[in-house]
Amino acid sequence: MSLAQSPRPIAVYGASGHTARFVLAELGRRGLPAIAVGRSAGxxxxxxxxxxxxxxDAAALDAAFAGCAVVINCAGPFLDTALPVAEAAIRAGAAYIDVTAEQASAIAAFEHLDAPARAAGVAVIPAAGFYGGLADLLATSLLGPDGAADELTVAIALDRWWPTAGTRKTGERNTVPRLIVDDGRLVAMPLPAALSTWRFDEPHGEQAMIELPFSETITISRHLRTRSLRAHLTRSSLDxxxxxxxxxxxAADPLGRSEQRFEIVVRARAGDTVRTATASGRDIYAVSAPLVVEAASRLxxxxxxxxxxxxxxxxxxxxDFLRALxxxxxRLG
Structure with a gap:
C-alpha cells in the first residue's frame, strides 16, 4: 500500500516540545490522525x-513508528536526533520531515538518507519549517523548480526572538562553521560576519543586519543553481x-502564538533582472506547524x-504550496 492510499497516522517526535504542540494542534485542526512520541511518557x-x-533505543523507535505513514521530528538538537529518528522512520516505511535550522543536520540527511529512502520508497524532507523550508519555497517560486540565478539573498526580520529551551540547547550544541554559497560552491562563511542594513515592510522598516545563514542555504542549494547565496538576520533578534x-x-492569542512578528525576503538577481518574494506572519515556531503539516498531508x-x-x-x-498557506x-508578496 502506498503512502498516498494509506490511512495510517502521523507520528510527532519530541511531542512535549513547544513547536510539536503547534504541530499536534494543526494535525487535529485538519482531522489528521496523530501519535505523540517522546523520550519521557510523563x-x-x-x-x-x-x-x-x-x-x-532503536527498537523503541521502531515500535513507536510502527504503522505510521509520516514521522515529523520536532526534537532538537537535530544534530543528535535527525539521523536516528529518520532511519527508524525509513525502517517503518514512513516518510520523514523535520524542522531543523541546523545546516550540518540538513547536510547529513541529504548525504546519508537519500539512498535508504529511495530503497524504501519514502520521502525524507529535512528543514521543512520556518528556517530552511520557507525560504526554499520562496526561492523556488521565484526561479522555478529548475531555475538559476547569479545571486540569491535571504533577509529575515524578527521584531523579537523569544527563544525556547530547545533553541537555547541547539545553540550550545551547534558549533559547526556556517556555510554560504560562493562561486557556486558551499564554503565556510567569512568571519567576522558581515554587517549591513535592509529595509523591510512595516512594522519592521529599516533594520541593522548580520550575516547568519541557517538551513535555507542547504535546502536551496540542493536543487537551485546560484553562484552566490547569502543570508542575513536582524541584529536585534540575535541580541x-x-x-x-x-x-x-x-501565548498571546487563542492559537497559542506569541506576539512575535516576522518577515522573510528572498531576492534573486539574474543579470540585470531582480525579483523579490516575501512572506510575513506571526511566531516563527507556530508557523512551522502549518508548513510541516501541509507537507505531511501532501505526502x-x-x-x-x-x-x-x-x-x-x-x-x-x-x-501551490504557498497559496495553500x-x-x-x-501573507505573501
Missing part, C-alpha cells in the same frame, strides 16, 4: 495516543538570543513526490 500531551522512545535573560515565548495524496531526500521546494509545487498564516 511529559507527553493528552488527547492523542502516546508512545515512548529514547533516541538511543535577544544571546541575552540569557530573554524569556521564552508566551498522503495521490501523486506524492518521488522517494528520496528532498527539500521542501524540490518535493512540491512551490506556488495564504493569507493565514502567511
Amino acid at each position: 511529559t507527553l500531551p493528552s488527547g492523542v495516543p502516546v508512545r515512548q522512545a529514547a533516541i538511543a 535577544d538570543i544571546r541575552d540569557e535573560t530573554t524569556p521564552p515565548p508566551a 498522503l495524496r495521490p501523486g506524492a513526490p518521488r522517494a528520496g531526500a528532498l527539500s521542501l521546494g524540490e518535493a512540491f509545487d512551490a506556488d 495564504a493569507p493565514e498564516p502567511l
